[in-house]
Amino acid sequence: MNVRAAAATVLFQVVDKGYSLSSALPAAQSNLKPRDHALLQEICYGCLRYLPRLETIVNELMEKPLKGKQRVFHHLMLVGIYQLSFMRTADHAAVAETVEACQSLKGHKLKGLINAVLRNYQRNQQRLDGLSVKHDAGKYGHPSWLLKLLREAYPNDWESIVEANNTKAPMWLRVNSKHHTRDEYLKLLEAEELEAETHPQARHALRLLKACDVNKLPGFDQGWVSVQDAAAQLSLEYLQPKDGELILDCCAAPGGKTAHILENTTDSQVVAIDADEQRLDRVYQNLDRLGLDAKVLCADARYPEEWWTGEQFDRILLDAPCSAIGVIRRHPDIKWLRRADDLPALSQLQSEILDAMWQQLKQGGTLVYATCSISPIENKEQVLAFLARTDDAELIDSDPSNPGRQILPGEHNMDGFYYAVLQKRTKLN
Numbered sequence: 001m002n003v004r005a006a007a008a009t010v011l012f013q014v015v016d017k018g019y020s021l022s023s024a025l026p027a028a029q030s031n032l033k034p035r036d037h038a039l040l041q042e043i044c045y046g047c048l049r050y051l052p053r054l055e056t057i058v059n060e061l062m063e064k065p066l067k068g069k070q071r072v073f074h075h076l077m078l079v080g081i082y083q084l085s086f087m088r089t090a091d092h093a094a095v096a097e098t099v100e101a102c103q104s105l106k107g108h109k110l111k112g113l114i115n116a117v118l119r120n121y122q123r124n125q126q127r128l129d130g131l132s133v134k135h136d137a138g139k140y141g142h143p144s145w146l147l148k149l150l151r152e153a154y155p156n157d158w159e160s161i162v163e164a165n166n167t168k169a170p171m172w173l174r175v176n177s178k179h180h181t182r183d184e185y186l187k188l189l190e191a192e193e194l195e196a197e198t199h200p201q202a203r204h205a206l207r208l209l210k211a212c213d214v215n216k217l218p219g220f221d222q223g224w225v226s227v228q229d230a231a232a233q234l235s236l237e238y239l240q241p242k243d244g245e246l247i248l249d250c251c252a253a254p255g256g257k258t259a260h261i262l263e264n265t266t267d268s269q270v271v272a273i274d275a276d277e278q279r280l281d282r283v284y285q286n287l288d289r290l291g292l293d294a295k296v297l298c299a300d301a302r303y304p305e306e307w308w309t310g311e312q313f314d315r316i317l318l319d320a321p322c323s324a325i326g327v328i329r330r331h332p333d334i335k336w337l338r339r340a341d342d343l344p345a346l347s348q349l350q351s352e353i354l355d356a357m358w359q360q361l362k363q364g365g366t367l368v369y370a371t372c373s374i375s376p377i378e379n380k381e382q383v384l385a386f387l388a389r390t391d392d393a394e395l396i397d398s399d400p401s402n403p404g405r406q407i408l409p410g411e412h413n414m415d416g417f418y419y420a421v422l423q424k425r426t427k428l429n
Helices: 003-016 021-029 034-049 051-061 068-086 091-104 108-123 125-132 136-140 144-153 158-165 182-191 230-239 256-263 277-290 342-358 380-389
Strands: 171-175 196-198 205-208 225-227 246-250 269-274 295-298 313-319 361-371 393-395 405-407 417-424
Touching (some): 003 034, 051 068, 068 125, 136 144, 230 256, 256 277, 313 342
Parallel strands (some): 313 361
Antiparallel strands (some): 196 205, 361 417
């Protein structure tokens, strides 16, 4: 398939049909030659980052919008405008290839329309670009509800959050300490002329200064290293697992945190659960590549009586289902798939899981509550409400009035993430 046609199809599936980019993109890549995978990803990610701008321009250039089966050609125009506005592709090639994509999409009769719209944009680019950023959604590349949330929650930081969300995410590596120390692996990267830097807190993390294919990483197939953002790697620093413990990774897919625990403990029994059976395939794949073993269960964390009859856990890592608005730079589709009214429902689900998991924790045990969100209702407000209703819960190493640690997107080049460490008192005070 023509790569521009594939991009238009992906955008149609995400924006119009509500598919996630993580499901639509790999399916489209399977129909392309490997050399085109990166270009498809660049176009799709870029269009979703700047969707309101592109929509404004196309709508201005069209007398009436395309509907029904022709909607995919609306997205093809977005693809063309994105190339002309943001990519280094030569203008003539961008126009010609985008027009040619009509053939792959069985829209030969629309070639003239696509060509006319793109040529019109070229002639009037300065005016149209200015028009596209006259509204906040176009200027900041975020929906109005999310901008409102960010402004209210982070009045001094919201613009830097928006800027971070609209940049490409860096490539962080997690070094498997069963094979090498971080510094040893850094030398292996240097030998391959791959530059990287360390992280001040995530002790197994290395950030590549330039992203590369994982197959170029020394020992990737042998499990020497994994790709995982440094913010997610901090889960180990907060959980502090010990050898020989019974540990639960709750909502574990795709399994990076499960693996990180196993890489840094001996004789521990790790149970990994997730309610999405399909996503558990990634857990098995990651464990297999790394040569690690965990008890993996497809289970709803709210109802532990249905899947666990063993003893209580020494430690629980609860990476709760969330809005994921802290990882927008990695998943720009989140901006357009999420809605403001999703947050109360997610908060209720998190509350139910937190209460259920607390019953599975031993006295004296540690539960780390984590999300990849930056919305207060899912994070500090969630923890405050839990502490208020749970007599034997104690907040560790944190200000009780502002519990946990909120990492904002871009902080030390990390994703947005939240952590709160809770300990179960051995007896009530």
